[in-house]
Structure formats: structure tokens, C-alpha cells
Amino acid sequence: MKEDHVLLSIAVLGGTGKEGKGLAYRWARAGYHVLIGSRTEEKAVAAAKEVSDMLGEGVSVMGMDNSQAAKDANIIVLTVPYSAHRTTLESVKDDLKGKILVDVTVPLV
Numbered sequence: 001m002k003e004d005h006v007l008l009s010i011a012v013l014g015g016t017g018k019e020g021k022g023l024a025y026r027w028a029r030a031g032y033h034v035l036i037g038s039r040t041e042e043k044a045v046a047a048a049k050e051v052s053d054m055l056g057e058g059v060s061v062m063g064m065d066n067s068q069a070a071k072d073a074n075i076i077v078l079t080v081p082y083s084a085h086r087t088t089l090e091s092v093k094d095d096l097k098g099k100i101l102v103d104v105t106v107p108l109v
Contacts, residue, residue, distance in 0.1 A: 009035060
């Protein structure tokens with residue numbers, strides 16, 4: 001019997017920081033299509049290249065702005081600092097409808 005597999009795409013918003021990049025690395029290594037999001041596309045593209053270079057060929061990591069990453073992914077993971085939490089969520093709220101959101105923000109100030 002042939003199985004149909006759907007490649008899950010995971011967007012890591014704030015994926016240019018240590019936590020986000022670390023999660024992106026692990027999910028890409030596990031075979032998921034990873035979208036690294038940032039406020040600026042340039043930072044996201046650089047972070048995606050860094051993760052891809054560490055893992056070599058055969059991984060799927062792309063960088064883009066937070067809004068595009070949220071639109072294109074099945075699962076969204078929020079890894080921004082607490083100070084950027086509200087602003088980031090407000091900027092992508094329309095892109096999150098019907099999707100799974102995992103928030104790893106630690107609200108310590």
C-alpha cells in the first residue's frame with residue numbers, strides 16, 4: 001500500500017535569534033520544510049542560509065518576512081522576545097487563521 005505524505009511546513013517567527021534558529025535547525029534536520037521569519041527578509045534569508053549550510057544538501061530551509069512565513073506554513077512557532085510579542089502577533093494575526101500556533105515566549109521582564 002502506498003502512503004501519501006504531506007510535508008509539514010513550520011514557520012519560525014523570530015527565527016533569526018538563538019532559540020528560533022536552534023529550533024529551525026532541528027526541524028530541518030528531521031526533514032520538515034522550515035520557513036524562517038523575521039521583521040526583515042534579509043535577516044531571515046541569511047539565517048536560513050546559515051542553517052542550510054550547517055546541514056548540507058537535502059534540507060528545505062527558506063527565509064522570508066514574518067507575514068509571508070505565517071501565510072505559507074502549516075504550523076507557526078513564535079520565538080520572539082517578550083518585548084516584541086504583541087507587535088509580532090498583531091502583524092500576522094490574519095495569516096494565522098485556521099493554523100496551529102506554538103508560542104515559546106517566556107514573559108520574564
